[in-house]
Amino acid sequence: MVLKSRVTILVKASPQPSKSHRETVCCAGLDPNGNWKRLFPIRFRQLSDEQSFRRWSIVDFKYSAPKQDIRPESCRVHEESITVKGYVRDRDRKAGLVYPAIKASEIEAASQGHSLTVIKPYNVSLKHRRRSIAELEDARTAFEKQARQASMFDKDLDFIEPCPFEFKMSFKDGDDKRREKLCGDWETQAAFFNFRIQHGEAAALKHLEDTYCDKYFRTGLIFALGNMASRPQTWQLLGIFPLPEPKQQSFF
Secondary structure, three states: OOEEEEEEEEEEEOOEOOOOOOOEEEEEEEOOOOOEEEEEEEOHHHOOOOOOOOOOEEEEEEEEOOOOOOOOOEEEEOHHHOEEEEEOOOHHHHHHHHHHHEOOOHHHHHHOOOOEEEEOOEEEEEEEEEOOHHHHHHHHHHHHHHHHOOOOOOOOOOOOOOOOEEEEEEEEOOOOOEEEEEEOEHHHHHHHHHHHHHHOHHHHHHHHHHHHHHHHHHHHEEEEEEEOOOOOOOEEEEEEEEOOOOOOOOOO
């Protein structure tokens, strides 16, 4: 059965090589009723310019129930049906969508049967680990292999340079529990590379730390979390963004 949905995108994870679908990106958003939808598989860099979306884009799509992924929010997207309908710019409109979906923690979300959630963290710190030469070579090989397997109908893609660092966020959630999550947010890696070009590696790392742990936190830091289909007990950090509380909270 083919279904239709509309979501406001909140999550765009970093590209991952896939045996079944080539290079894919896990995306997720909230529909107009505040229900999560996980869009997969999205071959994001194969999308046309008209289909390409970002956080806060309003996207229509058709989907079918996935055969193997039993998570209730998961949608097997018909990639050709993706249509960008607009973009949410108003801050209070963004907050009115996101804040009602906030849970104290992934534990609360899981207890309610969810595999995606947003939380407000505090006592936040950014950690980074330099990836080994072997790790980087394995990542390069995986992406190169995917590129060689592209069909004649696929676009030629620029090579993805793996990020030399693995980023983790350490924080306390609404249950007052200290957590540490691997960061899979595509924007984090892009910000690192962009800042490094002009200011160098050390400055890029400091920029991320200042942005997330100070600037975003003072504004109203939001984490988007999601679990893994193969290991539902393992939750990852999929999105990081600032969003002040709405001026009017009548939706509570």
